[in-house]
């Protein structure tokens with residue numbers, strides 16, 4: 233599947249929620265869509281899921297406009313924090329309904345997920361806790377195996393062990409049934425290992441789209457005796473500093489040259505990767 237977003241803006245009254253966004257997604261990978269609160273993640277994802285139209289610009293999925301395109305939407309699944317507070321149906325009936333309109337739905341896999349999430353089959357969904365309701369949405373989202381599956385902060389309300397089950401299942405099922413998965417989040421440090429590629433939106437603008445592996449080489453952590461670290465990083469763009477006794481660790485933004493790496497080695501300094509969380513904070517801070 234190929235998603236193309238060209239110069240897309242969305243305006244609410246006279247405020248832009250998205251400003252001139254352009255990108256392409258066309259590989260069966262897990263894409264992380266990162267942004268702070270109000271950055272525009274949900275607005276962007278709801279365009280892809282045909283929930284709204286852009287104010288300007290264009291979107292195409294497999295060459296077609298997704299808006300009100302029922303045929304195309306069979307291939308796109310948007311998983312969000314659905315509130316089941318009025319849902320009197322139980323899980324069994326709900327899954328049977330989903331099975332009718334989701335062409336790739338795998339009932340056996342849904343049952344497997346229900347067991348892992350320990351969800352009751354016969355209780356009305358409105359009696360489920362918040363975390364259990366999220367687990368229902370995630371179960372439907374994963375078992376639908378839509379070629380484009382979008383999780384918009386779908387983990388909300390799940391406790392840490394339940395989120396871990398979600399992440400494990402996501403990785404396993406994505407490798408067995410490759411498809412485009414887009415996940416929006418601000419739980420960056422917890423979820424970074426899931427992402428093949430990362431998109432960062434900040435105040436309605438796309439600030440970055442890059443492979444995870446190459447992104448984390450955009451910076452480095454330098455660790456060693458405080459004085460040596462200080463002199464090594466003094467002319468560099470420093471993001472964060474930690475010190476324990478005389479051992480200091482400084483995160484820097486910017487790729488190190490071979491000469492710089494050798495110089496660090498010669499001084500006995502340890503050069504490590506930077507975390508996506510550090511980069512995320514750096515790229516989205518102080519611009520409000």
Ligand SMILES: Nc1ncnc2c1ncn2[C@@H]1O[C@H](COP(=O)(O)OP(=O)(O)OP(=O)(O)O)[C@@H](O)[C@H]1O
Pocket residue numbers: 244248249267268269270271272273274275276418
């Ligand atoms: N229906 C609407 N009417 C007016 N403004 C809106 C509407 N929906 C979203 N916005 C505004 O658009 C901006 C982007 O909102 P959006 O929900 O896309 O952010 P988000 O990145 O998903 O945030 P969060 O992480 O907090 O869920 C915000 O400033 C929000 O207030």
